Amino acid sequence: MSHKNPIIAITGSSGAGTSTTCTAFQHIFRTLDIDAAFVEGDSFHRFSRPEMEVEIRKAKEAGKYISYFGPEANDFGALENFFASYGETGCGKIRHYLHTFDEAVPYNQLPGTFTPWQDLRANTDLLFYEGLHGGAVTEQHNVAQHVDLLIGMVPIVNLEWIQKIIRDTSERGHSREAVQASIVRSMDDYINHITPQFSRTHINFQRVPTVDTSNPFSAKDIPSLDESFVVIRFRGIKHVDFPYYLQMINGSFMSRVNTLVVPGGKMGLAMELILTPLIEELMIKRRQARGQVDWLGT
């Protein structure tokens, strides 16, 4: 964790909605005039899509599983070093994993491949990570320790699977059977490397549908925001202004002392109301760590 070069990470499983909710952060950064460097967690996959297919086959022959949720398919050490480097110097190297033809064509590459590593833009105000492992901890690596604000994006699991199946079949060219097989293959890593992160987060946003999702494998569409609630759990944050949120967010209520529930359609508003002061605080600490004093003297 570095006050000088803060890191915000939004962490969630594949299909949880981390990319989708980036727009709320972009909006906050624009409002606060923050120049954020964006990095996608998929950059830290170890393998391209064809290489991963080979690894899956090899693991199967050895009676094992390999998945995008675990350390075999992701370089946690490189991610930890990247966060440490950004925290210390504001520098680091990034690349993109190109999922679709639309993403790959501008680079003249195939879907399922990586762009070359390149230097992060210089002089950014903070780093914004979006991906699978922003809060990962293993015996060898501790990614979470470098993150100043860790957010979990975690729909209940049936909804997460619906989002993944529909997105991967309609946008990423995978068959329904292949996506279901990847969910099964990922289960150990999901339990060992994805879910534990949500106990390390400062805030979790958990979308809960109010329509029947009891058979996610037959779902034809993704429940909309208006067909859901969002459960927002706070941990280790001082002075959470619950009365203000309850007043500002129509239809919200508290279900526990640390938990606010908002109608799905208010998720963007809730994110902005809750995250804006936390991000402002990071920027104040950043200025203080750099010896710059605000006009308010803070």
Ligand SMILES: Nc1ncnc2c1ncn2[C@@H]1O[C@H](COP(=O)(O)OP(=O)(O)OP(=O)(O)O)[C@@H](O)[C@H]1O
């Ligand atoms: N709040 C939401 N309401 C409705 N649809 C959503 C919501 N969040 C995500 N989705 C849909 O779920 C699918 C998966 O979302 P998204 O691509 O953002 O997931 P992700 O966490 O970034 O996944 P990955 O890490 O695999 O890229 C998308 O089709 C997206 O439109």
Ligand SMILES: O=C(CO)[C@H](O)[C@H](O)COP(=O)(O)O
């Ligand atoms: O979203 C994912 C992990 O976050 C994907 O499962 C992973 O990036 C591999 O992508 P693809 O199946 O399109 O090759």
